[in-house]
Amino acid sequence: MSGGLLTSMRAFASRVRGWLRPRPVDHDFARELDSHLAMLTEENIRRGMSPAEAVRAARIRLGNSTCLQETNRELRGLPFLEMFLQDARYALRMLRNNPGFTAIAVITLALGIGANTAIFSVVYAVVIKPLPYAHADQLFNVFEQASQDQTIQTGWSYLNFAALRDQNHVFSEVAGTQRHQLTLTGHGEPVLINTAVVTGNFFALFDAAPLAGRVFSPADGNVGAPPVVILGENLWRLYQPR
Amino acid sequence: MPANKSEILQGTLDLMVLKTLESMGALHGYGIARRIEQLSDEALQINQGTIYASLVRLLQKGWISGAWGTSDNNRKAKFYSITKSGRKQLHAEAQNWERISSVITRVLSLAERA
Numbered sequence: 001m002s003g004g005l006l007t008s009m010r011a012f013a014s015r016v017r018g019w020l021r022p023r024p025v026d027h028d029f030a031r032e033l034d035s036h037l038a039m040l041t042e043e044n045i046r047r048g049m050s051p052a053e054a055v056r057a058a059r060i061r062l063g064n065s066t067c068l069q070e071t072n073r074e075l076r077g078l079p080f081l082e083m084f085l086q087d088a089r090y091a092l093r094m095l096r097n098n099p100g101f102t103a104i105a106v107i108t109l110a111l112g113i114g115a116n117t118a119i120f121s122v123v124y125a126v127v128i129k130p131l132p133y134a135h136a137d138q139l140f141n142v143f144e145q146a147s148q149d150q151t152i153q154t155g156w157s158y159l160n161f162a163a164l165r166d167q168n169h170v171f172s173e174v175a176g177t178q179r180h181q182l183t184l185t186g187h188g189e190p191v192l193i194n195t196a197v198v199t200g201n202f203f204a205l206f207d208a209a210p211l212a213g214r215v216f217s218p219a220d221g222n223v224g225a226p227p228v229v230i231l232g233e234n235l236w237r238l239y240q241p242r
Numbered sequence: 243m244p245a246n247k248s249e250i251l252q253g254t255l256d257l258m259v260l261k262t263l264e265s266m267g268a269l270h271g272y273g274i275a276r277r278i279e280q281l282s283d284e285a286l287q288i289n290q291g292t293i294y295a296s297l298v299r300l301l302q303k304g305w306i307s308g309a310w311g312t313s314d315n316n317r318k319a320k321f322y323s324i325t326k327s328g329r330k331q332l333h334a335e336a337q338n339w340e341r342i343s344s345v346i347t348r349v350l351s352l353a354e355r356a
Contacts, residue, residue, distance in 0.1 A: 007327075011302035028320075029294070032271060035319045036290065039272040042315070063291030075298045 018076035029072050033065050134207045140171070175202040187239060203230075212236075255288075255296045257339065260332040263306060263324040270319035271297060297322060305331050 018025055037058050044054035062068075095102045130136045143153040144160065156164070156176065165174040177198045184193050200221030208215065211233060220228050231239075262277050263269060269277065274297075275290040300306045305328030311321045324332070 007303045007305075010304045011299075014302040031318070032294070032320045033291070035270070035317060036272045038317060039270075039313070039319070040290070061290055063289035065291070068291040068294060071295055072298060075295055075302075 015076060015078050019078045019081065022073065022077060025076060026069065026073065029069065033062065033068060037062055037065075139206075142174075173201060173205045175199045175205040177202060193235065253335075254339075255292070256300060257332070257335050259293065259296050259300060260305060260324060260328055260335070263322060264329060264332055268311070268321040268323040270313060270321050272319070274322070300328070303331075304328075 037055075040058035040061050041051075041054045044057050045051060049057060059065075095105075131139060133139065142156075142164070144156055146152050146154060155178070158176075161174070161176045165176075168174065175198065177196045179194065179196045181192055182195050184191050198216065200216045200218040203210075203215035204217075210230065213230075215230065216228060219225060258278050259274055262274050262281075266273070266277060271293050272290065275288070275293045278288075278293075297306065297308070301308060301322075304325060306322050306324055308320050308322045310318060313319045
């Protein structure tokens with residue numbers, strides 16, 4: 001018979017209840033079968049059977065009561081869940097009885113899962129994870145390639161960079177950067193730091209805001225403009241007056 | 243066609259139980275089984291116990307309710323009665339049954355003539 005969602009839900013809830021407390025319901029059903037058997041026996045006696053014969057015939061008429069109990073329990077409870085739990089218990093018992101096998105299985109799984117997690121973490125960070133900038137999909141690192149040796153990618157001369165910036169029709173903004181490792185002195189121990197010279201529009205291109213102060217503006221790139229610097233947060237904290 | 247033979251039989255037994263409870267009022271399992279046997283002119287010989295699977299299904303769907311009581315000859319028995327949603331379901335199923343059986347009858351008579 002078909003029924004609505006509500007009906008299925010009600011039936012399921014009833015099964016869960018039956019599964020949670022099987023004993024009283026079992027007992028209830030046993031009493032019900034006894035009562036049914038007694039009525040059948042009475043009927044048979046009325047028809048003229050001897051009491052023993054009547055009981056036997058009643059049993060046949062009703063069907064195997066163990067079988068009925070079993071069916072009733074299956075209908076009432078959650079047979080799938082029960083069977084699953086039985087299987088799970090069996091599996092756990094077998095694992096406990098075979099510690100060597102269990103250890104190998106656990107180690108295999110642990111290594112497999114661990115290796116996968118590690119590899120995925122790296123792949124995610126390097127390949128999948130987007131750059132933390134607005135329009136990260138529109139950011140490109142552009143190289144020059146020497147025409148006589150296709151394998152060498154080089155940086156740009158400033159004039160070529162300026163030509164790319166002013167004449168291309170592909171990028172809405174082009175910024176340049178040149179990296180240097182420099183020694184910072186004058187504050188106790190000299191330290192080696194990573195630096196980069198960037199064009200005035202560099203921060204605007206990434207839409208990046210500073211934690212304090214201001215980022216470079218195109219005017220900072222003009223010839224004769226006073227030199228300006230942006231410190232990374234770590235360096236800045238290191239040289240804060242305490 | 244919905245399903246295999248046993249499922250159809252299950253459905254028809256449920257339908258007969260519902261109908262019996264609707265026309266007879268509250269009845270115990272023995273009474274329901276007896277009544278169905280009588281109505282079918284003893285043509286339907288079931289293990290009377292199979293009625294209980296049907297009763298559990300109907301109880302779970304909320305179409306019947308059951309309560310312990312005392313029978314005519316003073317015996318404790320669980321009495322089942324049809325609920326409001328059970329009546330609604332019975333009417334829907336009865337209509338459905340008539341439609342299907344009339345279609346099948348028509349198809350079978352066609353096949354005979356051909």
